[in-house]
Amino acid sequence: MKVLVTGGAGFIGSNLVKSLLKVGHQVVVIDNFNDYYDPKIKENNIKQFIKHGNFKLYRTDILNQIRLAEIFKKEEIDKVIHLAAMAGVRNSIDKPNLYVDVDVKGTINLLDLAVKYNIKQFVFASSSSVYGERKDLPFSEDMKLDSQASPYATAKRSAELFCRNYHNLYDLNISILRFFTVFGPRQRPNMAISKFTKLIAQGQPVPMFGDGSTTRDYTYISDIVRGIKLVLEVNPRFEIFNLGSGRQVKLLTLIEVIGNSLGKKSKIKELPAQPGDVPVTYADITKAKDRLNYQPQIDIRRGVAKFTQWYMKEKSNGGHINRKVI
Numbered sequence: 001m002k003v004l005v006t007g008g009a010g011f012i013g014s015n016l017v018k019s020l021l022k023v024g025h026q027v028v029v030i031d032n033f034n035d036y037y038d039p040k041i042k043e044n045n046i047k048q049f050i051k052h053g054n055f056k057l058y059r060t061d062i063l064n065q066i067r068l069a070e071i072f073k074k075e076e077i078d079k080v081i082h083l084a085a086m087a088g089v090r091n092s093i094d095k096p097n098l099y100v101d102v103d104v105k106g107t108i109n110l111l112d113l114a115v116k117y118n119i120k121q122f123v124f125a126s127s128s129s130v131y132g133e134r135k136d137l138p139f140s141e142d143m144k145l146d147s148q149a150s151p152y153a154t155a156k157r158s159a160e161l162f163c164r165n166y167h168n169l170y171d172l173n174i175s176i177l178r179f180f181t182v183f184g185p186r187q188r189p190n191m192a193i194s195k196f197t198k199l200i201a202q203g204q205p206v207p208m209f210g211d212g213s214t215t216r217d218y219t220y221i222s223d224i225v226r227g228i229k230l231v232l233e234v235n236p237r238f239e240i241f242n243l244g245s246g247r248q249v250k251l252l253t254l255i256e257v258i259g260n261s262l263g264k265k266s267k268i269k270e271l272p273a274q275p276g277d278v279p280v281t282y283a284d285i286t287k288a289k290d291r292l293n294y295q296p297q298i299d300i301r302r303g304v305a306k307f308t309q310w311y312m313k314e315k316s317n318g319g320h321i322n323r324k325v326i
């Protein structure tokens, strides 16, 4: 099977590409290596695949319709896994138009080509942030979603609605996956677990926004990759699935777990809560369990241990995590 992975040089994308190549799929990646974080990290993520016979890379933007059309025409793609996006809640508050361009219009560009070239399945990477700030927990796929807390979340929700629209209009098979805070090796350096690990390892205080009682459902990268591969096997006509761990972890607990894993005492600097951040994310994963046989395997302690081990190894090898966070 030939799979197009947009955003394949990023954190989730590069972990997914590795796993798809391993089971014998042909993989085409589109990525524009933008500088939301240091593009050298993305180069480093994909350098292991460059010489692989089943791997092909296109350095282009999903907003470049002409180039995208050429790629679809040439490659005879079976399935699309659309991960390319501007991620990050806080950055989206400063640049809402960029998020509409990349996360909404970029998605429509790909949906159009998926229809034109009779793609067998379109998988869209959505986010737990579409649930917004709410008290009815855990978050389940059939909840009514009409209020998000950031332009990023609104753009993702809007792209989800376009996916639904394209399924209704053109009968394109579409699976929407709502990822809950993904972490693990090659994680974006501007995400909390990366930043905290770096600071705690250096003996510096961690900036904690709020009183530490906010919670996240943290999902280890290998569980997300497995979830994506399961949805490729099932290929439903149109479904939305939460991919989370199904557990809530307090911010304060996360900071402690990272400190314990590094064998250091975590110091904390308490700061006011940030606009755009929701107090809770918590996935109901019953549907993914029932329909996909999805079973998350790595809990926060094991996941953080794996992440900090990778981090310390990269650091001692002079790897990319030593680079400045943009």
Ligand SMILES: NC(=O)c1ccc[n+]([C@@H]2O[C@H](COP(=O)([O-])OP(=O)(O)OC[C@H]3O[C@@H](n4cnc5c(N)ncnc54)[C@H](O)[C@@H]3O)[C@@H](O)[C@H]2O)c1
Pocket (backbone or CB within 6 Å): 006, 007, 008, 009, 010, 011, 012, 013, 030, 031, 032, 033, 034, 036, 042, 060, 061, 062, 063, 082, 083, 084, 085, 086, 087, 088, 102, 106, 125, 126, 127, 128, 178, 179, 180, 181, 182, 183, 188
């Ligand atoms: N990491 C998480 O916790 C998380 C949670 C929920 C949803 N998601 C979603 O999962 C997907 C992957 O996230 P990630 O954490 O791997 O982020 P990432 O930033 O590491 O990867 C995204 C990749 O997309 C590429 N890209 C961005 N804009 C592009 C464009 N216009 N054209 C071509 N390529 C472009 C980037 O260069 C990058 O390599 C995103 O859609 C994100 O919104 C991630």
